[in-house]
Amino acid sequence: MDVVICPSSPLLGKRIAELLEAKIAAVQYKKFPDGELYVRVESEEDSHIVVGSLCSNDDIIVLNLLFDAIKGEITALIPYMGYARQDREFLKGEAVSIRAIAKMIEERAEKIVTVNIHSNKAKENFKKLIDVDAMPKIGEHFRGRDIVMISPDKGSAERVKIAANVANCEWDWLEKKRIDAHTVEIAPKNLNVEGRNVLIVDDIISTGGTVVEATKKLYELGAKRVEAACVHAVLADFASIKLFSNGIADITATDTIERIFSKISVAGILAETL
Ligand code: R5P
Numbered sequence: 533m534d535v536v537i538c539p540s541s542p543l544l545g546k547r548i549a550e551l552l553e554a555k556i557a558a559v560q561y562k563k564f565p566d567g568e569l570y571v572r573v574e575s576e577e578d579s580h581i582v583v584g585s586l587c588s589n590d591d592i593i594v595l596n597l598l599f600d601a602i603k604g605e606i607t608a609l610i611p612y613m614g615y616a617r618q619d620r621e622f623l624k625g626e627a628v629s630i631r632a633i634a635k636m637i638e639e640r641a642e643k644i645v646t647v648n649i650h651s652n653k654a655k656e657n658f659k660k661l662i663d664v665d666a667m668p669k670i671g672e673h674f675r676g677r678d679i680v681m682i683s684p685d686k687g688s689a690e691r692v693k694i695a696a697n698v699a700n701c702e703w704d705w706l707e708k709k710r711i712d713a714h715t716v717e718i719a720p721k722n723l724n725v726e727g728r729n730v731l732i733v734d735d736i737i738s739t740g741g742t743v744v745e746a747t748k749k750l751y752e753l754g755a756k757r758v759e760a761a762c763v764h765a766v767l768a769d770f771a772s773i774k775l776f777s778n779g780i781a782d783i784t785a786t787d788t789i790e791r792i793f794s795k796i797s798v799a800g801i802l803a804e805t806l
Contacts, residue, residue: 538584671698726754740771
């Protein structure tokens with residue numbers, strides 16, 4: 533069995549190969565002047581684990597090309613499953629993006645493993661998917677710290693509860709109202725964060741809008757220090773700068789998307805799952 537590492541997950545791919553004591557296949561990646569991609573896999577093995585997050589459209593093309601190039605059995609390890617937020621037809625005529633992605637992966641992979649897929653609705657599009665929860669790893673990372681964990685919305689509250697239970701700290705959640713794609717209003721629930729160190733925990737930080745609004749609210753409520761943690765640090769549109777300029781003291785993420793903030797590795801839980 534060889535591990536095939538996609539350009540989106542070089543370090544996590546290497547960590548997983550080490551834990552599984554598997555060889556890393558030689559792969560050539562090229563981009564032509566017109567933007568088209570090329571892959572060549574030099575491996576004689578009949579079983580492969582492909583490790584690659586879907587953070588961009590190119591990542592999806594690369595995965596599809598690898599599916600074609602690799603001979604034999606494939607386990608697709610997709611740490612960050614992009615396109616999962618379009619998990620339903622919100623407006624008539626819309627593509628259910630994650631359904632299209634699921635179809636592509638399920639057609640070729642025998643087994644599919646991901647980390648904290650955005651929703652159960654997204655998960656329903658897969659038949660062979662194992663969804664691994666990284667929240668206990670976030671909890672472990674913060675164990676012993678004097679913090680209260682806050683979910684920015686009710687939807688993430690159950691996830692935060694898992695992290696808080698492992699960290700052995702208090703937790704709560706904020707009520708979130710999405711006005712449009714760019715505006716989010718947050719109202720407090722039953723919080724007393726005055727003088728407290730607060731850690732906002734979410735599955736994804738994308739534009740940072742959700743965390744920024746939560747941060748403002750928490751400082752208004754008297755929080756002493758606010759930092760943020762997430763599984764998937766998408767950090768689109770220079771989100772990290774937006775977070776820091778709005779008073780976020782630190783950002784902690786896993787390596788499902790490899791960022792400078794990836795202080796927690798999911799390699800162990802993924803290797804165990806495999
Ligand atoms: C929403 O349902 C998710 O849990 C995140 O809160 C959301 O994806 C974060 O997006 P953004 O950083 O763009 O506000």
